[in-house]
C-alpha cells in the first residue's frame with residue numbers, strides 16, 4: 001500500500017466516524033433489529049480465500065456495522081452504567097492506536113509508560129486516594145476487582161505466613177471473605193477466578209438502598225478480606241464506610257472497595273460526603289470507561305500498599321525491588337497491552353478538576369430531574385436518588401415491563417430493566433458527558449408518553 005492510500009483510508013475512517021457521531025441524535029437509541037439481521041447475514045460466510053481492498057473493508061464496516069450499533073455514544077443512552085467518549089479521549093485513542101505501542105514496559109514504550117504514570121497519579125488525586133498507592137490500568141472494573149483482590153489475597157496470606165504466589169492455595173490458611181448481599185456480580189466472578197470461591201463468602205445483610213447494614217456485625221478473624229461497595233449498580237447507594245472500615249481493620253481484614261462509578265463523587269465538593277471514609281480502605285476498583293467517559297476498555301485498580309500489588313502481579317521478579325521506572329507488566333494481569341493511559345490522561349487533561357466535577361454534578365442533577373419528572377407522571381421512584389441512578393416502577397411488574405419495552409421501541413432514549421428489592425423496575429443511569437438538560441426533558445417526555453400509552457390514558 002502506498003502512503004497516500006493509507007492517508008486516504010485513515011481520513012475516510014475519521015470522516016465516517018465523525019458523521020456517525022453527528023447523526024446519532026437523530027436516530028433511534030436502540031439497535032435496529034433489521035440492521036442487526038443484515039449484518040449477521042453479511043458476516044455469515046467462511047473465511048475468504050482472497051482478501052478485500054482496504055477501503056472496501058471500511059465501507060463494509062460502516063455500511064453494515066454502523067446502523068446495527070446501539071447509540072451508547074449518544075446523549076440519551078441510559079442503559080447499564082454507560083459513559084460516552086469525551087472528544088479529546090476518543091481522538092487520543094485514535095492517535096495512540098496509530099502509534100501501536102506495546103504498553104507492557106517502559107522499554108517497549110517509554111512514551112506510554114510516561115502517560116500511564118501521570119494518568120495514575122492524576123486518578124489518585126481526582127479520587128482522593130493516597131499519593132503513594134500503587135495502581136494498574138486494566139480492562140474494566142471486573143479486572144480491577146481481580147487485581148485488587150489478588151493483592152489482598154497476597155497480603156492477608158503473607159501476614160499468616162503463607163506465600164500464595166509460590167505455594168498456591170492448596171493447604172493455605174483459610175481466608176474469610178465478607179461481602180454485602182448487594183455486591184456486584186463481578187465480585188463473585190473474581191472470587192471464583194482467585195480460588196476464593198463464590199459460595200463460601202460471609203454475606204452481610206443490606207438495607208432498602210442496597211447498603212450493608214452497619215449493625216450486628218459478625219466477629220471475623222484474619223486472614224480476612226471485606227468487600228465494600230461505593231455506588232450500587234441499581235440504586236447508586238454507598239455502604240457506610242465510616243463504620244465498616246474501622247470494624248474490618250480492627251479484625252485485621254483487608255478492605256476492598258468496588259467503586260466502578262461511585263468513587264467519582266469524590267471530585268465534587270457537593271457530593272464528596274457520599275464517599276466519606278472510603279479513602280481509608282486498602283484497595284479500590286473503578287472504571288474509566290463509565291463515568292470518566294473514555295473509550296472501552298478502561299478500568300483502574302488502586303492499591304494502598306504498592307508492594308502488595310507488585311508481589312501479586314510480578315511476572316518473575318517478585319523478590320526484587322521494583323526498578324526506578326514502573327513496568328506495567330509488574331503491576332497488572334496483562335503483559336502486552338494497549339495505551340489505556342493515553343485515553344485516561346486525555347480525558348483528565350481536557351476536563352481538569354473543574355470540568356470533571358461539573359460533569360459528575362450535572363449527571364447527578366439530571367438524575368434528580370428525571371426522578372422528579374417521573375414522579376409527576378405518576379411513576380414510583382424506588383431509590384434515594386443520591387447519585388446518577390434512578391430506579392423506577394410504573395405500577396405492577398407487568399406494566400413496568402411493558403413501559404420499558406415501549407421506551408426501547410420508541411428509541412428517543414434507551415433504558416434497561418432490573419429487579420430491585422423483588423420488584424421489576426426500569427433503571428436509568430445518567431453517565432454521559434454529552435447529556436444535556438434538553439436530552440433529559442426529551443427522554444422524560446418519551447418515558448411519560450410510554451407510561452400513558454400503556455395505561456391507556458390519553459394526553
Ligand SMILES: *Cc1c(COP(=O)(O)O)cnc(C)c1O
Pocket residue numbers: 081139140141142143184186231232233258259260261287299
Ligand atoms: C460496571 C460495574 C462493574 C464491572 O465493571 P466492568 O467495567 O464492566 O468490568 C463492577 N462493579 C460495579 C459496581 C459496576 O457498576
